[in-house]
Each structure stands twice: as C-alpha cells, then as structure tokens.
Amino acid sequence: MDILNALVAFLNFVFVPGLAYGAQLALGALGATLIYGILRFSNFAHGDTMAFGTMVVILFTWGLQSLGISFGPLPTALLALPLGIAVTAVLLLATDRVVYRYYRRVKAPPVILVMVSLGVMFIMNGVTRFIIGVEDIGFADGARFIITAGEFKTMTGLQEGLAIKATQGVTLGVAVIAVAALFWFLQKTRTGKSMRAFADNEDLALLSGINPDRVVAVTWILAAALATTAGTLYGLDKSFKAFTYFQLLLPIFAAAIVGGLGSPLGAIAGGFVIAFSEVTVTYAWKKVVGYLAAEGNAPEGLLQLMSTDYKFAVSFAILIIVLLFMPTGLFKGKSA
Amino acid sequence: MSGAQMTQAETPSGIGRTLLLFGAVALLFVLTGIFQSWNLALNILNMALISSIMALGVNMQWGYAGLFSVGTMGFVALGGLAVVLISAEPVPGAWALGGPGIVAGLALGAAAIAVAIFAYRHLPKGKLRGFAVAGILIAGFFAYRAVFDPSVLAVETNDPATAGNLGGLGLPSLLAWPAGGLLAAAAAWAIGKTALGLRSDYLAIATLGIAEIIIAVLKNEDWLARGVKNVISLPRPVPYEVDMQKSASFLDWANRYGFDPTTTSSIIVKLCYAGLFVVVLLAIIWLSEAALKSPWGRMMRAIRDNEVAAEAMGKDVTRRHLQVFILGSAVIGIAGAMMTTMDSQLTPGTYQPLRFTFLIWVMVIVGGSGNNWGSVLGGFLIWWLWVMVEPIGLWLMNVITYGMGDGWLKSHLLESAAHMRLLTMGLVLLLVLRFSPRGLMPEK
Numbered sequence: 001m002d003i004l005n006a007l008v009a010f011l012n013f014v015f016v017p018g019l020a021y022g023a024q025l026a027l028g029a030l031g032a033t034l035i036y037g038i039l040r041f042s043n044f045a046h047g048d049t050m051a052f053g054t055m056v057v058i059l060f061t062w063g064l065q066s067l068g069i070s071f072g073p074l075p076t077a078l079l080a081l082p083l084g085i086a087v088t089a090v091l092l093l094a095t096d097r098v099v100y101r102y103y104r105r106v107k108a109p110p111v112i113l114v115m116v117s118l119g120v121m122f123i124m125n126g127v128t129r130f131i132i133g134v135e136d137i138g139f140a141d142g143a144r145f146i147i148t149a150g151e152f153k154t155m156t157g158l159q160e161g162l163a164i165k166a167t168q169g170v171t172l173g174v175a176v177i178a179v180a181a182l183f184w185f186l187q188k189t190r191t192g193k194s195m196r197a198f199a200d201n202e203d204l205a206l207l208s209g210i211n212p213d214r215v216v217a218v219t220w221i222l223a224a225a226l227a228t229t230a231g232t233l234y235g236l237d238k239s240f241k242a243f244t245y246f247q248l249l250l251p252i253f254a255a256a257i258v259g260g261l262g263s264p265l266g267a268i269a270g271g272f273v274i275a276f277s278e279v280t281v282t283y284a285w286k287k288v289v290g291y292l293a294a295e296g297n298a299p300e301g302l303l304q305l306m307s308t309d310y311k312f313a314v315s316f317a318i319l320i321i322v323l324l325f326m327p328t329g330l331f332k333g334k335s336a
Numbered sequence: 337m338s339g340a341q342m343t344q345a346e347t348p349s350g351i352g353r354t355l356l357l358f359g360a361v362a363l364l365f366v367l368t369g370i371f372q373s374w375n376l377a378l379n380i381l382n383m384a385l386i387s388s389i390m391a392l393g394v395n396m397q398w399g400y401a402g403l404f405s406v407g408t409m410g411f412v413a414l415g416g417l418a419v420v421l422i423s424a425e426p427v428p429g430a431w432a433l434g435g436p437g438i439v440a441g442l443a444l445g446a447a448a449i450a451v452a453i454f455a456y457r458h459l460p461k462g463k464l465r466g467f468a469v470a471g472i473l474i475a476g477f478f479a480y481r482a483v484f485d486p487s488v489l490a491v492e493t494n495d496p497a498t499a500g501n502l503g504g505l506g507l508p509s510l511l512a513w514p515a516g517g518l519l520a521a522a523a524a525w526a527i528g529k530t531a532l533g534l535r536s537d538y539l540a541i542a543t544l545g546i547a548e549i550i551i552a553v554l555k556n557e558d559w560l561a562r563g564v565k566n567v568i569s570l571p572r573p574v575p576y577e578v579d580m581q582k583s584a585s586f587l588d589w590a591n592r593y594g595f596d597p598t599t600t601s602s603i604i605v606k607l608c609y610a611g612l613f614v615v616v617l618l619a620i621i622w623l624s625e626a627a628l629k630s631p632w633g634r635m636m637r638a639i640r641d642n643e644v645a646a647e648a649m650g651k652d653v654t655r656r657h658l659q660v661f662i663l664g665s666a667v668i669g670i671a672g673a674m675m676t677t678m679d680s681q682l683t684p685g686t687y688q689p690l691r692f693t694f695l696i697w698v699m700v701i702v703g704g705s706g707n708n709w710g711s712v713l714g715g716f717l718i719w720w721l722w723v724m725v726e727p728i729g730l731w732l733m734n735v736i737t738y739g740m741g742d743g744w745l746k747s748h749l750l751e752s753a754a755h756m757r758l759l760t761m762g763l764v765l766l767l768v769l770r771f772s773p774r775g776l777m778p779e780k
Contacts, residue, residue, distance in 0.1 A: 041537070042537035042540065042541065044540075099766060099770075102770060110536065110537065111402075111404050111536045111537070112769070112773075114404065114536075114537055114540060115697075115701065115765075115769060116766065116769055118694055118697065118765065119762045119763075119765035119766040119769065120762065120766070121694075121762070122690070122694065122758045122759070122761050122762025122763075122765065123758070123759055123762035123763060123766070124762075125690070125758050125762075126755050126756070126757070126758030126759030126760075126761075126762060127759065129752070129755040129758065130752045130755045130756075130759065131752075133751075133752075134755075243688075246689075246690075247548070249544070250541070250544060250545050250548060253541045254541070254545070257538065257541070305477075307556055309552050309555060309556045310549070310552055310556070312545060312548045312549055312552060313549045313552065315545070316542070316545035316546070316548075316549060319541070319542065319545065320530055320531070320542065323534055323538055323542070324530070324533075
C-alpha cells in the first residue's frame, strides 16, 4: 500500500488534465447555453466559431512574435486574445445581421434556425481552412511547466512525479477570470439583467421596454468572447486543428445539456462532469491500483475501462442518461 | 412571397418545371463528359446516384416525418461494414480462434442491458432499483470484457499483416446491399428506442454522437473490419477491367469501332454500376412514392405538420417516428453498402460528418424536402457541384492571381482553392433556406 504515490499518480494523470479540459469545455458550453437561452436554438456553428476565433488569435500571436513582443512566462496568445475576441465578435454580429435576423423577424421554428446554423458552420469551417489550412498548429510559447515531474520528485522524495503544464495553469486562471466576469455581468449590470429577463420570458421583457436588438447583439459578443477564449485555451493546451474543433461540438453540447440548457451555472458543472467522466473512463488505472494493492498483488491488465478513442461514447452515454432520467439537466434548464 | 402564390404559379407547369430542372442537371453531366472526360462524368454520376439514395433516406426521416436526425454518416458506414461481413473472403482459422468467444461476449453484454432494462421496469421505484440496475450493468460490463477480450486478442493476432479480423462470408456482393440496409435498420431500432422521444435539437445532438461512435467502433475494433488498416479488394458484382482487356472478343469488338480498349473497359464497368444503381434508385423511389400516397404517407405528414393533433386523433406518434426512422436509415445503409462495393474497400478513416451527413442534408433541402424527386435532383446537382467546385475554384484563383507576381499570397490562394467546397455548400444552403425554403422542387 502506498497511498501517497497513488494519490500523486491520480492527480497527475486524471485530476489535473481533467480539470483543465473541464474548464475548456465549460467555457465552450457557456457560449452554447447563452445562445440557446436567448436566441433559442442549438448553434451548430459554435465549434467552428471557436476554431475561427482561435485562428484569429494565432494570426495575431504570430504577428506579435514577429514584432518581438512576448508576455514573459505566459503565452503570447493571451495578449492576442482580446484582438481575437474583437474580430470574432464583429464576424458574429455581421452573421446575425445578414443571416439570423431575418429568421427572428419571421419567427421561424427553432429547427430551421439549427439548419441555418449548419450553413453558417460550413462557411466558417471553409473560411478557417481557407485562411490557415488544415494542419496541426502549436502556438504555445513562454514557460512550459509550472512544476515538472522531476522537480516534484526531488521536492517530495516520492516515486511518482506530478507535472503541471503552464497551459493547464493558464487555462484555469483565465477560465476563473472569464466566468467571474460573466457572472458579474449577468447579475449586476443593467444589460446583464435585461438579458436574463429576456431569457426567462421574452414577451414580458419586451413589454417592459427591453431592446431586443441590443440583447441579441450583447449575446453574440459574449458568445464570441467565450468561444474564442475556450478555443484558444484548448489550442494552447493541446494544439489547433480545424476539424478537432468541430468534433468538440458533441462534448460541449453534452456539457450544456447535462447542466441544463440555458443555465450558465449548469454549463460549468456539465463541463466538469463530462471532462472527468471522459478522463476517468479512458484512463488506464494500472499504476494507481498498483500502488494501492498489496505487495506482489499488482494487477496484470491495464485496467482501462474503454480505449481513449471511445471518449465520444462517454459524453454521449452521459448525455443520453441525463436526457432520459432528468430531461431538464442538473440545474433545471429549459426542456421544451 | 407566400407559399400559396408559388403553388398557384406552379401547378400548371409542375411537370414542365421538373423536366426543365432535370434536363439542366443532365446537361451539366453531358458538358462534363464533352469538355473533360466521359470517365469523370460517369464517376460523378455513379456517386451522384448513391448520394441520391442517401438523400431519399434522409428525406424519409426529415421530409416525411420531420425528424431532425444528423446520424446519416453512421448508417452509411454500417452499410459499408455489411459489405465486409457478407462479401469479403473468409479469413482461414479466424472464426475457430475467437468467433464463438466474441459472439458470446457481445451476447453477454446485450443480455446485461436487457436484464437491466427489465429490472428498471419491474422493480419498485427507489434506491434499491438504482443500485440493482447499476449493479447489473457493472457486473455485465466486466463479464463481457472477461469473455470478449481474450477472443479479440486471439483473432487480432491471427496474421495481423493481411487479416487480423473475423473475415466475411464470401457471398455475392449484391447480397451485401440488402444486408447493409438490415444492419442499419437494426442499429436504427436500438437508437430510435432510446433517442426518438427527445425533442428536435436533442435528437440532432444525440444522432450526431451516435454517428461518431459508430465510426469510432469501425476504426478501433480491428477484429470486425481491420479498423484503420482498411479492408481492400472487396469483390465486385461487375466485370473487372483487366479481365475485359484480356478477353479476345472484347478487344475485337473495341477494334471494330475504333475504341481505345483501356478507356472503354473502364467506361463499361462504370456503366454496369450505373445500371445497377439506377435499378435500386428507381425501386426505392417507386416504393416510397407508393408509401407517401398511401394512408400511411398521409398519416406521416399529418404527424409532421401537427404532432399534437395527430396524437389527439389516436395516432401513435412515437411508434410511427420509430418506423420511419428505421426505414430511412435502412435506405441510407443500402446506399452505404453500394458505395463500399463500388470503391472495393472499406476505409473508416474517410468517413467525415461534413461529407456524409451535412452534405446529404444540403441535397435534401436544396432539392425540396418532402419531395422524393427533389431529393434525387438535389443529390445530382449538389454532388456535381461538390466535385466540380474544386477545379472551378482553382480556375477562379488562377484568374484572380493572374496579374500577381509569384509570391506568398499567390501560392496560398492557389493552395486554398481546395477549401472552396465547404464555403460554396454553406452559401448554397443559406441562399436556399432564405429565398426558396421549400427547395427547387417543392412538396406537392
């Protein structure tokens, strides 16, 4: 029995990666859930909005790097992030003006809006590929580790090392700031309050003089900010590839639905539920159990419940279970 | 522009408009044949026929019943899997090594799920039920892994360089097409049973996930169809070019008319496929038109247009939805099997949702959802566009960059022409949804 080493192995391979991934999913799901709550449709273009925003951030990062500007130990992409958000927000506002506004005017059913978002998805995907291509792009710079496995071992004298990547730390830091800012905005400002009123009861909100165009515009700007931030953090932590971002759509929607569509708090909880389930189910537990088992009693197999390639199946299974047994999600979102 | 105005203008010239549209699309293919090559035109035509059948399947789900399922890619892939299981050559010894174990493992897993569902239905509500269901599922999972894993290992280590899978039955490849439909239908039953009660966007997200899972299974379960190692040289229902070029009577015939034997043989092979595909397409259209005009078809449309009213009339909406979901999926599965047979290979890595789900949806919407001929038209038009946009885009880029000096921007623009496809498809979809939401050939 070696509880400490088992704990460190668990933290290193399950908890820390799950935390970072969960934060990225939570930010993505927040954007999707905001659009659902206020514009009342599932935006299939959200994954590609993330890809587009990240692409803009990468382009600005390259620009800054060529000017010799860096952010010390932090990735330069963080400096480029506000610029990326601004460009993405302009794109989303323009899309709304050219595409979505008409369907709001004619009060099209949500399923038509979903289809329209498919068209937007195609175009955004095409634009992203057109500008930056389809290759894997790594754009993380600055310090690589907050603490490396070797440093941790010499510090504690344990057999197992705990490595925390700088990008994981950055992810958590940025996510906390973004979520805090979002909640402050929704709870305390006048615009945020009118957005919540609009989400709760559109007719009543209109009756009390809330300007719907303004609410919609602010929603798109927030969605752009959240999507770009989520995409950039994911890209820093792993790497940027247009197609991967499209595939993130499933875990993101799973997170939003598990939490309850339309509920910001639910989106955050959902993001972590999905992320930790994915990592737990696809991690090979041999090492952790090996430390916990009695001497000479270590397990033979990998103790992996499912291969990593089935991570979609995990978010999907959770999605189905929640939908069947708790259709409004953990935090009572909208169901009809 | 109201719908009533449009129908009024169309009713007298409905047939004329249909012929005009099909004539225009036919012209596109003829022009491709004349200006590029007949080989290419036939290539596009064959894939367009298959795409049309997929579009018919999606049209059943969306156009007839209003089900927003975006799992098309999964059923296409299942059809392809059926081709491997039915028509590929058997792998010697593989079945004896692990076949029974794999089947027993899968049966155990299915039994565990069935017992869990039974327990859920029959135990009183409460903590006991939750623990019992979870316990059955967990025990079932470990039992399944214990039986399944060793057999899979045995099969996969059997000659991994060329086989490593269970192998097929070696039956004629035409049999694989209905089998593909059956396999897709069986999967659709299981999916429909769980997901069809959900509202529209949840169903969309759930089916999107199922399609990804089906592809993940095909990629990773090497014992099934060799995963990403691909299964190649699947048998054909039509003659091989090489055999034709060796046959004296064929060479004689080609010489008499002054044809080049190589090109001619490949054109004949493609024509044979086209003939087979046309037969399948017409059969499916005939059946679905008959179904649409029958009381069943009217009921489906009534359910689509007003679910609550149909339910109040005593129609079992969920059951009908399940029925039409299975039928549509089966049609997609048949098309998927046809495609794999034509390609002679199953390559799970090439299944992409943009190509096999969303493109098919664009076909249905552009053609006119609810109208079978519209789906066929959409299939032909959009597939032609999908293939030709790349050369057209390249040509366009060449024109744009004509005056530019050689440099970074010029080469980037020329390289990026390949990505014009998605852009064009998105644009077509948005324009149709906005300005002609009922499609080129609206439902009558």
